[in-house]
Each structure stands twice: as C-alpha cells, then as structure tokens.
Amino acid sequence: MNYLVDQLVDKVQEKIKKKEKDLNIKPFQIKAHIWVFVNCLIENPTFDTQTKETLTLKSSQFGSQCELSEKIIKDFLKLGIVDTVIQIAKAKEMTKLAKNTAGQKKSKLTGIPKLEDANEAGTRNSERCTLVLTEGDSAKALAMSGLAVLGRDFYGVFPLKGKLLNVR
Numbered sequence: 001m002n003y004l005v006d007q008l009v010d011k012v013q014e015k016i017k018k019k020e021k022d023l024n025i026k027p028f029q030i031k032a033h034i035w036v037f038v039n040c041l042i043e044n045p046t047f048d049t050q051t052k053e054t055l056t057l058k059s060s061q062f063g064s065q066c067e068l069s070e071k072i073i074k075d076f077l078k079l080g081i082v083d084t085v086i087q088i089a090k091a092k093e094m095t096k097l098a099k100n101t102a103g104q105k106k107s108k109l110t111g112i113p114k115l116e117d118a119n120e121a122g123t124r125n126s127e128r129c130t131l132v133l134t135e136g137d138s139a140k141a142l143a144m145s146g147l148a149v150l151g152r153d154f155y156g157v158f159p160l161k162g163k164l165l166n167v168r
Helices: 001-017 027-030 068-077 081-101 135-152
Strands: 128-133 153-159
Touching: 001 068, 001 081, 027 081, 027 128, 068 081, 128 135, 135 153
Parallel strands: 128 153
Antiparallel strands: none
8 A cells, every 4th residue: 555655645746846835745745635445456465463353565576566547646746736735835834823823922033033123112112113125135135235224123034935917
C-alpha cells in the first residue's frame, strides 16, 4: 500500500511546489486526505501473524512492479487533492498566527517575518500609527530609509509578495 501511496504523494508534492513555492507540505499531511483501495495478487506472501493483518514481504520481492501510469496520476490530481491540502495548510498557518495574538493586547506582534512594527503600535497611542505596505523587500528598504527621517514611533513597514490585484 505504501509503495503506491508514496508514488501519488510524490506527484502531489511536486504539484504543490509548482503552485505554492513557499508552502512546505510534508507527506503525512497529504496522506491524511487520501483513501486508496488496492486489489492485487502477490506471489508467496508472508504475514506477521496468523490473522494476516500485516504483510511482511518487501515490495522488491513481490514478483512484479506496479508503476502508476501518467493517466492515473493525472486523473488523481484532477480530484482536487492539491487544492484541499493547500487550503488546509494555509488555514493551519492562519490558526498559528491567530494564536500569536490570541485575544490579548500586546505591545509587539511576534512571529510575523519581515514586519517592522511601529514603536507605539499596541499601546494607547496605536490609533495614531500607520502601517506602510510595500511591494517587496527592496521597496521596504526604501520605506525604512524614509522612516529614519520621520521616526519609527508611529510608522511601521511590511513588504508584500508580488503586486496588489486591485489598488483601489
């Protein structure tokens, strides 16, 4: 079973890497969303107990190989497993981020990479603070040099990946 499922998981991981480069999905996260039923004949099988629940024969000694065809893999990927795994992984990231701020008032947010928060953010003067969103790290560096003149008390900077879809 693992021999076949690992082939599917590898293809799903490749597809996820193409769609979401910064998302790190582990094989067990994909396997949790897959149900595979296999009907096969194995020559001279060996099992761990008399109840024959677990096959102990190695896949290299089966007497045949089962390589999944491109058509089967393509049909499997069309089932939507890639989108499901991506959505669940992103939801877990959001939950982790929400736990960082879990309803408590904090003077500083932690755990958000590349965020340069205002010094007064999260304090009683936080309504006077402004967060500057930039298009990438190079624009962040430019904004940070401008903040050296204005001061960091009421201005923070956060770089976004890519361009905004709707600037309105």
